[in-house]
Structure formats: structure tokens, C-alpha cells
Amino acid sequence: MLHEVLLALSGHPSPLFGEGKQPLTDLLSPSEAALLQSIGKLAERHRQLRRHARWIASHHQSIICRAVATSIQQTHLARFQQKILDVESRILTRDASIVGAYDIVPLASVVSEFDEWHRRMSWLWDIACLMQPISKSYSDTPSHGGCSGAALVNALRTAANTGFPDIEETAIALSKVAETAWLRQLTSWLLYGRLPAFGAQDFFIKAGCAADGGSTNFRKEKELLPGFVTAPTASSILFIGKSLHQTKRLSHKPGSLAPSAAHGTSEAELAKVHLQHLSSLSLPLQSAQLSRAVSAVRLSLSQNVLQHLLPMHETLRLLSCLRQYMLLGRGEFSLAVISQVEARLEARQQSMGRLLQQDPAKALQGLSVKDAELQQTIGQVWKTLAREDEAGEDDVLEFACKHVTLSVPKKGDSRPTTSDSVNGSIPQMSPVLFNDLLFPSATSLGLSVDSPLDLFISSRETETYSSINSYLLAIRRAQVRLSDLWRRTAVRRDHPSPSGRAERDATTSQESKLRTKQRSRETRKVWATCSAAIFLISEISTYLEGEVIRESCNHFETWVKTPASTDDPDTSRASLQSDRSAELGSADVAQRDPETLSAGHRSFLAALTYALLLTDVHYTRELRSLLGNLDALIALFNRLLDLQQKLDLEVDDGGTSSLTEEDERRVALELDRARKKVDSDLKSVVNRLRQLDHERIGSARYLDVRPADGGGFEAWKGGGVDRLLMKLEFGRMVEDGFDLV
Known part of the structure; x- marks a missing residue:
């Protein structure tokens, strides 16, 4: 037995x-x-x-x-x-x-x-x-x-803490086997920029075709990421492989040399040094140990290859383009965009009126904005700016002409979030959109980023810039349209008869004065509301663009231009050719590596989004309602003023039209309703700003992104919402005991 x-x-x-x-x-x-x-x-x-x-x-x-x-x-x-x-x-x-x-x-x-x-x-x-x-x-x-392999690794690491010695011993032994297999996959990516030949579907780096179909786009999948790999380490791993892949693709182009070969560093030498860092890892892998090894590989790659692939002047040119055109730092750009759009919309309205009489079906089809029309609009904007450029040697403008586009957002696109940034606690952006205020349908300015600039900025960050641009452009457009009301001098002053003839008799003169006085009394509230609105919009625009964006961008650009510290032991240890690099000049050696710049840029953009109040749903909803109702108020006000001028001409000719008088009464009633909506929105926006001033106190005053997560960059921490509220208090207006602002 x-x-x-x-x-x-x-x-x-x-x-x-x-x-x-x-x-x-x-x-x-x-x-x-x-x-x-x-x-x-x-x-x-x-x-x-x-x-x-x-x-x-x-x-x-x-x-x-x-x-x-x-x-x-x-x-x-x-x-x-x-x-x-x-x-x-x-x-x-x-x-x-x-x-x-x-x-x-x-x-x-x-x-x-x-x-x-x-x-x-x-x-x-x-x-x-x-x-x-x-x-x-x-x-x-x-x-x-x-x-997946990542789920298995996590399960084995959890089982090692069950408290049974035999299970712990077996789990640790299997963890070493699993992590060795994962490390071999990682080695292929870190050394040569290639996905694993076997089991690539189980690796957390995935390859896909880019939107233009000309290059390969790599992305991370969190579900396939082992638990011992932190988010910054995973970002560095993705960055290293993408850099090697681009370097190799650049070397295959006819008539070009890879940056490593151009500066005397062969791929084999780099791979040998990087393999030494990976070989020093002990099993089971520790998060801190893996992070140091990946950081050493990244710094070595940057010092020997990437600072020549992506020089500092190209990074600064991209930042200047983002600041001047996406963040509206160049004021004439936003004015040119708004004027071109208004002129094109006015031309469309005139042609639409004729088409409605001839072919209503075709007129309805022309309501949507075509891509060709958007390209013509942005092309005309670049021509306008080029004519104003006297020197004619603006590299940033030339770069913007090639990379900044005006297009209709693709279906399925949503407002980008910052949840995939360095810090997992970064709040998401508000889902309220502002990209449908420039044109009748949703349009937005975008930035097409080519290699090697995508080492510094990602598509998600360009979408964030597009959302910020739509937000700022909507505020600037409302400010311009409100200011245009004051340029209609004829409706704010009592002029003689439009025809120039003498008044027939005293009775007609008296009726004209009474009519003018009544109109002035009826539109006084509208002018007061418009005055309060332009004051609030102007102060918000000044605060966002003149203080938050300007100071944040200056602070970030200063950090980018500041030489990196060479006292870091990883930096000196990762350098393959310290003697050779010293001969290239101190400017290139001191340049920060692109991955550090990219991490700092993510922190900067997240902090900027938070400071621009784009993460608060209530504020963005109230402001979006205000801007929409302002468009309706301005349109009705202009319509009423045109009807009044038309009625004056009819009275001057000796007769009045009942249709014109009826239109005037109807538009005046709708204008009063629109005015009340704008008054309510003005109060709601200011009340929400006051609530934010009470909510954002202490640690919540600024977005908490640790410098270690942002590549050593610490975001600018300047004045909060209280600085904006202090300016608004000077323009406080009271009517019948109620605050307008």
C-alpha cells in the first residue's frame, strides 16, 4: 500500500x-x-x-x-x-x-x-x-x-506578506522569476527603444499609429504596470524608449546622422553603460532602486544624445509660441482672430439672407463651419500679423504659422484632464466648454507637435492649451464686443435730423425731444449693465492674462533657462563622456534633460490651469452663462439701436411704419429680459469668486505639486482670487439697493 x-x-x-x-x-x-x-x-x-x-x-x-x-x-x-x-x-x-x-x-x-x-x-x-x-x-x-503579467507580479508580492514562512519563501522565489522576465522586456525598451519581441501585448508600453500616419505613437497602459513602478518612473521609461526610437528613426533618414553618432557616441557604448545600471538591480525589485537606475539611464541618454536632438533654443521657441498665441500673450493676435471671425460671420449672415430667399435647404446646409473656411480665417490672421511685423524675422511667428491650426474638434474628444499628470491628486478640468463662442459651432486652436518636440510636450497637454485658449479668447471677445457699443456715438448723443433738413415746426421738435428722452431713460439700465459687465470682464481678463499667466510663464521660463545642478551623484555617474562633453561648451552641458523639462512643464500647466480657475465647475458654468447671455444682450441692443435709427428716418420723411414700431417694442422687451439675465449672471460670477476666496485658503490656495514630482520645478505662487476681488470692489455699483457687481 x-x-x-x-x-x-x-x-x-x-x-x-x-x-x-x-x-x-x-x-x-x-x-x-x-x-x-x-x-x-x-x-x-x-x-x-x-x-x-x-x-x-x-x-x-x-x-x-x-x-x-x-x-x-x-x-x-x-x-x-x-x-x-x-x-x-x-x-x-x-x-x-x-x-x-x-x-x-x-x-x-x-x-x-x-x-x-x-x-x-x-x-x-x-x-x-x-x-x-x-x-x-x-x-x-x-x-x-x-x-496579465503585472497582475501576477502584484499578486505574488501580496502573497509574500501572508505570514506563513513556506508561502513567503515560495512567493519570493516566484516573484524573482516573474520580475526577471519583466526586466528582460524592459531592457529591450530601455536599451534599444524596441518593444519586446515576445509578449509585447503584455508590456505596459503600447505602440499605435499617430494621427498623421507618419510616425509611431507610444502610450502607457496603467493596467499592465506592476505595482512597484511609480508613475514618475513609468513616465521616464516611456520617455527613454520614445527618445531612442526617434533617434533611430532619425538616423535612417537619408543624409542625416543620429545625434549620438554625430557627437562620437555609438549606440553600442550607450547600451553597454545603460546595461550596467540595469544589471545592478537586485531581485525582488525595489521602487527606489528601479527609479535610480532609470534616472541614471535617462540622464546618460540626455547628456550624450538628447541635448543635441532637442536643443534649448527649440524648446524656448516652442514655449514662446505657446505663450504668445495659445495663452494670448501677443494681444494683436487675439484681436486679429476676433476681427476676422466677426467679419466672416457678418459676410455669412448677408449671404445667408439671400440664400434663404432662393434655396432654404442649401442655406441650412451652410450653417455648419467648414474646415476650408477655418483655414482661410487663420491664414488671413497670419497675413495680418506678418504685415504688422516690420523686421520680418520673427521665428516664433513663422513657427506658429506652421504648427498652430484652427479646426473643428473631432467627435469623441472631450475636455482634457490632468489626471494623468505627475501627481495623481491633481484635479480634473471643468467639463464646461468655451469653444463654441467664437464661431456658431465648436472650434478651437490646436498645436501640431512633430518629432522631436513631442519629447517635451504631449498631445494631452496641447489639448489643455486649446481649452485654455478657448477660455481666454471667449473672455477677450466679450470685452471687444462690449467696447464696440461705446463706439456707436450716434446712439449716445442727441444729433440733428439725419436728413439735415430744418424741423418743420415746434410740435415735431417737441416730439423728437420727448422720444429721445424716453429712449435715453429706457436704455439707461442697459448701458449700466453693459458698463458693469465690461468692468467685470476687463478685470477678469487683466487678472488672468496680466498677472497669473504672465508671472507663471516668466517663472517657468526662468527655471528652464537656469543651468541644471551638476552636484547630483546620478548626473555625474550617468555621464558617459564627461571629458568629451566639457569640450562642447558649458551651455549644452548645463541644459536640463528633456524628461525633466517635460515633468516641470506638466507641473506648470497643471498649476496654471488651477490658478486660471478652470478646475472649478461652478465658476466656469456661471461665466459661460454670462458670456452667452452677453452675446444675446449685445445682439438685441444693436438690433434695437438700428430699429430706432430706422424709425427716426421714417419720422423725418413724414410717416411712420407700424411694423417698425411693433418690432421696436418687441425687441425692447426681449432686451430687458436679456439685461436681467446678465445682471443675474454678473452677481453669480462675483458670488462664486467670493466663495472661491473663502474656499482656497491655506494649502488649497495653490495646487499642491511636489517639486520632486515635477522634475524639481516649483510652480509660481502669487496673488490669489482676493487680488481680483479687491479690484472689483472699486467698481461696485448699486441700484435700488442691489449690487450689480
């Missing part, structure tokens, strides 16, 4: 155990049957685990899971088999520790030899089922229902 027990434990079928059922009890006493029951469960588990691990090792889609399954087979199940052989050897050699008097081998002694394997075998079975759920039929095709 002992022979059958050992054969069953080795994985062979035995008549003592009926396919996982209770052991045969015909020839066994109850005590022996009870002892064999545990042995039967262990033997059955061994057979299932061996079969399941063999299938995983040959068919699983994850290389990490295959490696762990192979280790279970060749290491842990082999130890169990060796344990069986040791017990058998001790029985055959009549070892006194297991063989009693008269060569009797107690069954309880044999069973006790395998007590430690019950928990371990059960845990190994759970890990195998985690890698691939059990299936009734094992096919030769890979199954997609198993877990």
Missing part, C-alpha cells in the same frame, strides 16, 4: 483513490482511510497542478506567466517529487526516523512527512488558476482569459 501511496503522490493513478473520491475502504480500517484522505487530496492537487502548469507554460499569452508556470514545474513540483524520493529512500534504507520495529512503516509517519506541502500545493494551485482559470478542455490555442 505504501508503494501505491507514493505512486499516487508522484502523479500516477492509483486504485486507492477513485478519481478524487474517497479512498477505498474495503480493505482499510477507518483510521487508515482518514489518513489516506489527506494524501488523496494532495495527490489529486499535484496531478491537476502539473497538467495546468504545463498548459500555461506552452500556451499562455503572457511571457511572465509562462516563466512562472515553468518555474512551478521545474523547481517547486520537482522539489515535491524529490521529497517523495527521499521518503522512499528512507523507507528502503530502513531509516529509524520513519521505519519502526519489525520493519513496520506507520502510515501516520508517511502522511506527516507531507504535511508542509498541503498549504504550499494549495497556494500554487491558486496562483495557477489566477494565471489561467481552469478549463474543462485544454486546447492548443492561446486563451485570452488569463491575467
